[in-house]
Amino acid sequence: MIKLTRIDGEAFILNAELIRYVENRPDTFVTLTTGERFIVRETMDEVVDRTIGYQQQKQLLPTMSPHCGA
Incomplete structure (x- = not known):
């Protein structure tokens, strides 16, 4: 997950695994x-x-291993 900022200034978290491409x-x-x-x-x-x-x-x-004591 990466933190980005919408053009209006609102911050949001994006699943970086879903990025297809980035354009300028x-x-x-x-x-x-x-x-x-x-x-x-x-x-x-x-x-x-x-x-x-x-x-x-x-x-x-x-x-996390399921065998770890928690």
């Missing part, structure tokens, strides 16, 4: 695999950097 026209458009499209304040490079960071973090977080 000059506003930044994020199109999802569902066909839904968002215009965000972040630059195309910022969206890409956050998505890469999200993917890297996924690999660093330990998975």
Whole structure:
């Protein structure tokens, strides 16, 4: 999940797994695999950097084993 900002200033969390592509026209458009499209304040490079960071973090977080005592 990545945090982005709509063009009107409202922050939201986006499932980065659903990003199909990002365009710069000059506003930044994020199109999802569902066909839904968002215009965000972040630059195309910022969206890409956050998505890469999200993917890297996924690999660093330990998975919870059902056998761990809680």
